[in-house]
Amino acid sequence: MTDTPKPWRIKSARTIYNNKWVMLREYETVAPTGADASYGLVHIHNLALGVLPIDDDGHTILIGQQRFPFGRYSWELPEGGGPQELPPLEGAQRELSEEAGLKAAHWLPLIADVHLSNSITDERAFAFIAWGLSADHSFAKDSSEELTVRRVPFAEALKMAVSGEITDGFSLVMLLKADHLLRTGALPPELAKRMLAGS
Incomplete structure (x- = not known):
């Protein structure tokens, strides 16, 4: 062209x-x-921030909540909004603590500046893979959110994405991108080993 x-x-x-x-x-x-x-x-005033947490057994965390726009229950990876003026990683760390009660020793950028719905919004999304997980309750949950935390193997979360059980677009992008990186050998060996253990 x-x-x-x-x-x-x-x-x-x-x-x-x-x-x-x-x-x-x-x-x-x-x-x-x-x-x-x-x-x-x-x-959108905030950045969209997401986390794909992977524990030592190759499991990830899904967050269940009732979503207002569609009036239905949704399973998603930990995600939320963070101020545009702060580093995306800082906001993602907060979301992992708020929604899943976790912190991570290791963080790897997964998605950088993806546009989630570029025909009607200017929302920008950033996401990370997090591993080396431990409990953390530094940040309180949002008072408007009633969340269910579900621990599933990475492979099961991927199947939920492909089957349509997970309908949240941001979570789909995170899971499919992570699977691609895993299959092409682009992830750190210790992280890939954990994810394969959850297959």
């Missing part, structure tokens, strides 16, 4: 709604085709 892609051009913008988590803005634009278009964008 030799042509330079044409950008969207913004003619005007207004804020429809804003709270501490999201801001909805409506834009009047000129699309790359040259056509006028109205565009609604949800700005």
Whole structure:
């Protein structure tokens, strides 16, 4: 492809709604085709942060909770939001403690700056694999969350992702990316050994 892609051009913008988590803005634009278009964008104030924890037996931790948008129960890896101005690792460490009651001696970047729904939001996601786990309750759970913690072999979590039992997109990306790294020999040997033990 030799042509330079044409950008969207913004003619005007207004804020429809804003709270501490999201801001909805409506834009009047000129699309790359040259056509006028109205565009609604949800700005997410925080980064999306996720953790794939692996214990010494090759098990991971799934968090179960009732999700409001779809009105259904969801099994997910530990994940949440963190301030954009802080390092993603710092927020991920907090999420692991808050949701799973764990801390980790070792952390490996898994996902860097993935866009979870780039047609309507500007949300950016970062995730890590964590191992060398031990108990930690430094951070209290969110008062609005009623969480169930479930320990399963990595291979079982992967099957849940492939079968559709896990529907959370961020968790799917983490599990499938980790499986790819495992299969291609791209993980540290001690971590790969643990994950294979959970297969």
